[in-house]
Amino acid sequence: MSASLSDCPLCRDALLTAPEPGVELLLQRPRYRVVRVQDADFPAFYRVIWQAHVAEFSDLAAADRLVCMEAVTAVEQALRRQLQPTKVNLATLGNVVPHLHWHVIARFDWDTHFPAPIWATTQRGADAERLAALRQALPALDAAVLQALESVPG
């Protein structure tokens, strides 16, 4: 990981004691960490970040791919149980930061972009009331995410 330290923000964040900007760190484990993204339009937005500096999912060994996706699945399951979202979106893009990280995002039919991807054009204005209710649910959601991850290897 150290070879990439100077260039890769996700390697820097893993090693610094200061929190990453724009995210809430939930869990640090040997192979991955889990953060919640502080996003105004999509509050129920988590990332599973692989600790080692690899660019592509297929850079992982089969056993690590399994662990990685079981962590992603645990986050998805917690989102579904706590929020009953219209849909969960999973994606690993990494075009800007080519260090393996998975986006796990609860989507609602009332959100600003639904049914378009969150990266597409806005479909409607933000629903302040529903967003406030969703933000109020975040402490319980974080706890549910952590609980779901207990059964996943680190």
Add this chain to the structure above:
Amino acid sequence: MSASLSDCPLCRDALLTAPEPGVELLLQRPRYRVVRVQDADFPAFYRVIWQAHVAEFSDLAAADRLVCMEAVTAVEQALRRQLQPTKVNLATLGNVVPHLHWHVIARFDWDTHFPAPIWATTQRGADAERLAALRQALPALDAAVLQALESVPG
């Protein structure tokens, strides 16, 4: 699957003998099929479509999640070997068609949207020459994808 047949285009496509519009069918297996999407801007764009009608990745049993991601990984590996893309993008969104399907897309630093997601705003005009070269590589790419999938359970 039959309960969803009338409403879900991905269930209809699995049962009809006619080809799905806009895609090239590469492989039919009991649990999934693999198609190449005919996309003008992103020719190296495949989908792994789960045959059973489930909405979310976490609807699959653990053994099926493993098979599903190994199929996705095989497609990614073939893309990397044949094309050396700048990045591979993996995503399962399903906001419009909530039937589990994975997008596997080779991205290049010259493509119309890079580094933005393909669903975001265009960054530049299409590079007709490079796109033509990429389209010429598709028969060999399809063959490599099929070969990579040989080692994945059906």
